[in-house]
Amino acid sequence: xxxxxxxxxxxxxxxxxxxxxxxxxxxxxxxxxxxxxxxxxxxxxxxxxxxxxxxxxxxxxxxxxxxxxxxxxxxxxxxxxxxxxxxxxxxxxxxxxxxxxxxxxxxxxxxxxxxxxxxxxxxxxxxxxxxxxxxxxxxxxxxxxxxxxxxxxxxxxxxxxxxxxxxxxxxxxxxxxxxxxxxxxxxxxxxxxxxxxxxxxxxxxxxxxxxxxxxxxxxxxxxxxxxxxxxxxxxxxxxxxxxxxxxxxxxx
Numbered sequence: 001x002x003x004x005x006x007x008x009x010x011x012x013x014x015x016x017x018x019x020x021x022x023x024x025x026x027x028x029x030x031x032x033x034x035x036x037x038x039x040x041x042x043x044x045x046x047x048x049x050x051x052x053x054x055x056x057x058x059x060x061x062x063x064x065x066x067x068x069x070x071x072x073x074x075x076x077x078x079x080x081x082x083x084x085x086x087x088x089x090x091x092x093x094x095x096x097x098x099x100x101x102x103x104x105x106x107x108x109x110x111x112x113x114x115x116x117x118x119x120x121x122x123x124x125x126x127x128x129x130x131x132x133x134x135x136x137x138x139x140x141x142x143x144x145x146x147x148x149x150x151x152x153x154x155x156x157x158x159x160x161x162x163x164x165x166x167x168x169x170x171x172x173x174x175x176x177x178x179x180x181x182x183x184x185x186x187x188x189x190x191x192x193x194x195x196x197x198x199x200x201x202x203x204x205x206x207x208x209x210x211x212x213x214x215x216x217x218x219x220x221x222x223x224x225x226x227x228x229x230x231x232x233x234x235x236x237x238x239x240x241x242x243x244x245x246x247x248x249x250x251x252x
Contacts, residue, residue, distance in 0.1 A: 003045060005045055007058070010057075013055060015030055017030050018144060019053050040066045042072065045060070045068065103139075104138065135181060142197070143184065156208045157182070158180065169248060175212055182197075187218040202232075202233040206235070211240070214244055215251060226239075
């Protein structure tokens with residue numbers, strides 16, 4: 001049958017493995033230092049791997065290909081999980097497909113805060129009073145983030161411009177705390193994240209969305225993508241936009 005399917009440009013591919021991590025169906029593997037589509041019937045044609053490729057080596061083509069076989073995909077996932085001695089959940093979270101920086105991780109900040117409090121009570125050293133990170137998920141770059149992950153379920157989603165955490169001193173405590181965070185820069189990334197953000201919102205139980213941006217005009221691009229993604233998701237959930245000044249004040 002003729003259908004839409006991914007195509008990998010091996011000359012552009014640097015073997016980072018980000019696409020393999022992004023492909024939930026296991027259709028892509030790193031072979032001899034290059035990403036390869038292992039089986040046509042494992043590719044669903046949705047293209048989760050496309051926005052994750054930093055080299056722009058992946059595109060869609062229309063060609064003769066076997067139909068997507070969901071049963072074969074699930075069986076392949078099961079075999080891989082058994083081979084690696086992990087549960088399916090652990091396999092999904094822990095296997096990065098080549099790039100450790102793209103491996104999905106969740107951090108239990110409540111446990112970490114409890115340990116920090118105990119340490120603070122036992123010691124008067126200044127280090128014990130250091131602010132603690134509130135980041136609860138990894139990866140945070142929109143480019144690397146999966147479209148579905150356990151940490152998106154029931155999440156208050158924070159979509160933030162990269163610079164916000166540098167400009168606003170209390171960003172962790174006031175905005176990242178108790179939220180699942182994804183970040184990006186519409187000017188430097190040069191990627192339209194609307195479709196990916198819409199897929200994240202539509203495909204997960206997102207409770208609210210907070211959009212953090214800088215006052216500079218180019219940051220309006222991120223706000224536009226996020227708002228458009230909310231519309232495309234078809235969901236009606238609470239959302240807000242917070243704008244920061246260059247000198248670190250909240251403007252609205």
